[in-house]
Amino acid sequence: MLLAVLSGFLFACIAPVVHGARPLAKSYYGAGWVLAMLPAVLFLWFASHLRSVGLNGEVILNSWTWIPSLGISLSFRLDGLSLLFALLISGIGFFIIAYAGRYLEGHKDQARLYVLLLSFMASMLGLVLSDNLISLFVFWELTSITSYLLVGFSHEDKPSRLSARQGLFVTMGGGLALLAGFVMLGMAGGSYELSELLSQRELLHDHALYAPMLILIVIGAFSKSAQFPFHFWLPNAMAAPTPVSAYLHSATMVKAGVYLLARLNPGLGGTELWTMILGLVGAFTMFIGVFLAVRSTGIKKVLAYSTVMALGTLTMLIGIGTPTAITAAMAFLLAHSLYKGALFLVAGIIGHSTGSKDFMHTGGFRSAMPVTALFAGVAALSLGGIIPLFGFVAKELMLEAVLDAPLFSAVLSTLAVASAILGVTVAAIVGIRPWYGRLAETKVTPHEAPPAMLAGPVVLASLSLVLGLSAPLVQQWLLGSAITAVHGAPVEKNLSLWHGFNLPLLISAVSLVAGLLLFAVWRGFRRATRFTDLLAKVGPEQWYERAMVAITHVSAWQTRMLQTGYLRYYLMIVLGSMVALVLSQMWTYRDSINLLIDVSDLRFYEVVVAGVLGAAVLMAAITSSRLSAVAALGAIGFTVALLYLLFSAPDLSITQVLVETLTVILLVLVLFRLPGFIKLSPTHLRLRDAGLAVIVGATMTLLLLSVNGTQYFDSISSYFIAESAPSAYGRNIVNVILVDFRTLDTLGEIFVLALAATGVLAMIRFRAEDKDL
Amino acid sequence: MGHTTALLALPIIIPLLSGALSLIYWRSRKAQRIIGVLGTTALLVLSGMLVAEVWQHGIIVMHMGGWQAPFGIVLVSDMLAASMVFMTGISAVTTAFYALGSVSKRHEHFGFYPLMHLLLAGVNGAFLTGDMFNLYVWFEVMLVASFALLILGGERAQMEGAIKYVALNLVSSAILLSAIGLLYGLTGTLNMADLGYKIGQLEDDAMISVVAMLFLVAFGIKAAAFPLFFWLPASYHTPRVAVSALFAGLLTKVGVYALFRVFTVIFPFEDTFAQSLLIWIAGLTMVTGVLGAAAQFEFRRILSFHIVSQIGYMLMGLALYSPLAIAGGIYFIAHNIVAKSGLFLISGLVYRFKGSYELKELGGVYRQYPMLALMFLICAFSLAGLPPLSGFFAKFLVIRAGVEAHAWWLVATALAVGFMTLYSMVKIWAEVFWKEQEVCHIKPPRKYHGGTRIMYATVIGLALLTIAMGLAMEPLFLIAQMAAEQLLDPAGYIEAVLGVTP
Amino acid sequence: MGTLMAFLVGGLYAAAIYMIMRRSIVKLVIGLVLLSNAANLLIFTSAGMTREAPPLIPLGALQPDGVVADPLAQALILTAIVIGFGVLAFAVVLIHRAYEVVKADDMDQMKDTDT
Amino acid sequence: MTTDYVTFGLELATAFFMLVGALFMLLAGLGALRMPDLLMRMHATTKAGALGSGVIMVAVALHFGEAGVTTRAVAITLFVMLTSPVAAHVIARAGYFTGTPMWSRIVRDELKGKYDRDNHTLDSPPRYKPKATAETSEAPAANTDTDKKEP
């Protein structure tokens, strides 16, 4: 299974080679077919498990160690649920890649598209096959990344870039919540392996972190699956070329969230919180999605919003969690993937063959492109939930589940019925509007699509019909085990095309009529509901936009406040922090700190030297002449040297004298070029700075007084005094320390000097002239 | 253990000698280049051997000059130090190779190579030394080398940035020096293990806690922690990009390392005021850094601010003070060195092709240089913490540690900051790589002449490394874990150095 | 003497900080000199000061007679003085070049790089 | 007994020289404080300063009575005698050159106007020149007492 996942990445790597390969060079779409062989093979490989996994309900586990110390492994799990998804991903992937070969024929970035599509497919496969939360998350994020690049495929257009960014931010933002949730889940369950986690339902439900972890995971899933309030990114992601949209929206990425919820249902599901969040949000999303679909006119937009509806439905069903609901969810999932995949490809064909991108500019294409029209119609029927298509099966089950929902049945049912009606309208818009009526004026003369592009819609739409007719078989071979996987136990619910006359059927019939009526007054309906645009102004998309603006503003403000460019403010903050920390700690320990104030042992000449030093320091600080300041530095140098001398440090004293002399020479050499001091700051600022400076100084004084009063241990220097002559053969202990006991310090020190000299040379001799990097 | 091996000193001696030789051969570019490549490669190899050595033998100690601890200076390598030295080696090799293609004759003539070597020596010295004052000395070596590298070129922006950089870093050095002096006055010793040992014996260590604050501030400045980071964004974008990359990769990490070292061995951190403080510092560092980046529209400035925010994650590892957290922090350091250096180097290539660092003026790189774009994506997504790159696991570790410690706000901050990092990376991607360039001010050099190829190679190397660090996480995590366990058990360190059990 | 030195050192720090915070870059350098002296004297004081007993061993002896001043502190300060000198030399030339490039002695005209 | 006298005599001499030396140093300081202009201050500092420190070195040499110390004391004295007039000279010259104001009661200034400010050459007065062909026509920039700032 690892190979199944990795092969996608490998193919992605060689895609550019294949794309440019000489035998295929004449017809670039040829590469599409070649590369499509990979998903085809994968599809067949997964299909070969239909008997064992699908029919017999086996679970195949495969594990490769990755980071065992952290409980992260590359473990894969092929059960009904992952098989269903894997088949959808690889199957639809086959058509998409083949389609892309033709759709973007001659496009300069076609090779990159292959790379991205294949990587994306591989990531999706990894996601649905992973049995380890963290590796699942890895693939989860990979799908976000690849989809970002796919959505931004036409990256030279700004809207395209913005949409890609929006999708990325929403899904990644959710991804972060998901990560936190996963970490909590792993902590609560003691493992990241799904196989282990899902069997600990009780433990998880009772865990103190159940609610937060659930909410975090749900946020992650919702953002990916475009649940309200994250639904807005999906239609915007329509900037992508059609094969991309189709792939993203039919089978794959957007369903990742649904997949995750379904996957975790046995472990986390079944609580009121679960049902409440998933059920209500799902239902609301379903309604919003379909409502907005009807309100839109752009071909892809309509399809995208209808996808939102489907995702809402799925979420709602998983939230309800009853056997019927789970069955409905799986059926709906399959149905949606088929018809939506077909319809997106059809949308692409319309765009490709006519140049139209809006339903308002379509009509009457049936004669020019009959095959497309036919299969578009079939897919639309499935979308509308019309018998005998598989969509019908799914919709009936959905209505049944909603009606029997243990919680919030009334709300859910109301929304479900409303959505069913609008769903029919959407189906009509898609299935009727472009094909019938007056022939619309188009940029391109309508023509039938080539086989590579037609293959997808034809097969997928046909499957909608075939599967609908063989619903029980589908359950037996495929959905049954998936349902078991989601529910955590086998389900006694049979899938069939015909349930007899019951309430759901009635609702279906009513909604069919109502939906078609609504289609008839589509324009009017859209006009009548224009008021909802006002709502959009305060809707989640606006939140997103505002957040983006807020980030810019807040960050600019913060930078203005903090990174002012004024060294003195930086110093104020730095030193202020230091003083605050030191003083606060001193205050905390005020009882055990012992300030030593003892002036009894002073000698007058020491006081005088110190006094002159102090006065010189004052002079250096307040003089208005820089030359006086330098002279004051000289005085400081001499007095410091005297202090060192008075306290038994001849080497220091000599060094100080020499360094001071050279410092003065350096300053004098440099000052020649510089202007005199100008009084730059007004008095109050100088007082403020002086205040801070005095506080810093006082802090250092306090520190020193307390350290003078405290000596915890004897100094190690007695060792040097004792060993200098006998072991190091030197009588000047300071020098012996420098060149023998602590050679490394001195070594570092001379390197500092050398570095300073090198820097100085560079500064003086190196003028900024050449700009080459 | 007291295992003595020359391996311990070589990561300092080699760059010191390389630097000295490069200074001797300052007239010959060729010699300097050869020394540059050989010296850094040797450094990498030796540091790899050092890691292996520590892995096998635990903490190793060398008593420089043959003087017993705590009297002489000891070099100590636990796993933290060894792995930091190894990361320095990686940084060194990339810089040296990238420099072959990118550094101009004049830069070479005025000391790029010796400065680079000595910067590395300072960094490694700081990592390996077991003596507080010696740490100060190596900090200064590193600092002055960085000063000189920073101004190499002499442009106005460099001078302006350098003045702030120099002033603030010198203030921090003065604080550090004062803190060391006070600590010496209190304890009469400078050896870290001895300090830890003696302070551990104290009943009343009021003044120690006070002085610890000075260390926190001094190293906080070096590490560019909130609110002490100002010098970094003011200057890091001004030098040549090979230099920026080296700085970004290494300098602040040394400050972080020092915090890790000092607040485990000398002032154990658990349940102290300093720890609770550091939690706040970590969070605020992340946030202010990332917001700073969000406000920028210049390639390298964005990257510079992100250094700050990433420091927050590393500090978070220390602040949480659990084995996992510290391992996470350590892994984060390693990851950041790779990813951040890579990004800076990429910005240099972009500059070479497009002649600007301003997002506004850039564009079209994805179309013209897809390989470069891919490398950027890898490094940028790694920085933003996306799987399966090293950044993801770095983030994962600290977040998991945060969750385990129930540090909810810190976890939330870390996650949000991860998002904001993505924000900035996407901004760069969209503007520099996706967008069409309006006007190109320079004539791009021929696409693949020798220098560019070497630059490319280093960038690719780093990108592959960040992938590899993610994929081969297990051994790295074990190393980080070992480092963390050693850090959290100062007794082992003390015993290795002093031969006494506290 | 430690007490007096504590106040002196405090004064040195205060003056140094005040100078570093001025707008004039020349004052910045003077502040750095003061800062370096402040830190050195702080170490000197903190280690404890001894009168009239330099850490030297008389010719022919193996140990000094009597108590001598702390040689380690002196060695540290010596190292610090040298480092301070190197850094200062760099800083002096830096302001010199900065003045040439910016053509002003005013820190307020050197804030373009930050934002 | 003899050694006691010698010791006492040495001590006495030491004390004397110390005191004298210190007084000379004080003199230098007071002179510096009180004198009205730069050059006059330098009279005090150069002479009294050099002498004072030299005298104290004599005291040092007497006190220690060791060859090594004596050598060093002599060396210090010599160095002071060597360097301090040079220092005085260069400062005086530079001070004069840059027009440091002189005391208002100066009686005579034969140097006035002899410096060439551009190439720093110093002319000698015509009467001391080998041939009496004094070119009075060349008029170097005036160096007046009030001319504080150089051009």
Place this chain on the structure above:
Amino acid sequence: MNNMMSLVLRTTGYFLLPLLLIFSVFLLLRGHDEPGGGFIAGLVASAAVCLHLFFTDIAATRRLLHIDPRDLLGWGLTLATLSGIPAVFMGDPFFTSQWVEMTLPLLGETKVGTPLLFDIGVYAVVVGSVLAIVLSLAEAEE
């Protein structure tokens, strides 16, 4: 002919220069036993060269030096670093002092060791650095 600095200074300077240099070597060699050592000695030597610079000009001072300060820098650093290496061949840690006892004319029994080499390296580095800085600054001045 440089009129900038006076004849008096120049003449005294030529006298002081060797004096200072000798003094610096003296400080270097005795540093292990009395106040002095490589650093102090190096500073004195640099001061001597600064003096020379002050009474002559840069060209003359460079001629006086014979060697570029940058070379001095590099060699000094190398010498100081290498002085720590012999220990390794004796099986000791880096920078363990190695002493050779020898009888020298005039000085008698003398111990000569790597610390002296190290100190000479320090001396060279100090002279090299200070002169590199001062000379280049002086050049920039002109």
Place this chain on the structure above:
Amino acid sequence: MNGLTWNIMLALIWVGMTGNFTGSGMAVGFLLGYLLLGVTLRDVPRFSGYIRKVPRVVRFVFFFLRELVVSNLRVAYDVLTPTDYMRPGVIAVPLDASTDGEITLLANLISLTPGSLSLDVSTDRRVLYVHMMYLDDPEQARAQIKYFESRLLELLR
């Protein structure tokens, strides 16, 4: 080989023979050597100059020291009394000294003696400008300095 070198060699030999490697040993050796030279080689032309010069040097040193002390006392007096008596001024002194060494030594010594401070030497080295504290009579002051110069030159030539 001139007298001084000989004298030093004799002193060294003395020190070597006595084994007394100290300053005082050297001084004794030097003195002995000088006496020996003075007694034995007085008439050898090569050494006669040296032998005559040494007492002059000694005398000059004492002369100079006296001047130094006197000058200091004078300064002391001035410092402690009101400034009214001072008549400062700059005079030009023509030079007989011709070599750099002579001029420099003279200038430095003048700076160390009472009431005078060398300012500068003219570029043609003919004139020394001296600042005087008490310039009652410029010619007298010039003569004073010329006398000083002659004593010095006597010693040097």
Place this chain on the structure above:
Amino acid sequence: MIDVVLWISFVIMCIALIVTFIRLVLGPTLPDRVVMLELMALLSVAFIGLYSIKSGHSAFLDVALVLALTAFLAAVGFARYLEKGGLHDDD
């Protein structure tokens, strides 16, 4: 006796130091200040002499030796600066 004289000498030296410093502050011109720095160096030499007598440690004389040899360099530096046309008075 010698102790008493030492103390007196120290007192005198201290007064000298203070007085010198006052002139250093008063200036008024750069050359004045430089002269005072020179004097401070000489004062230090003398002070060191006294102190070495007081402490009995001749090692301190080495400091005086260095001072005597090198302190005048600062003055020479200043003089050079002035002659090159630097401001001598920038109050």
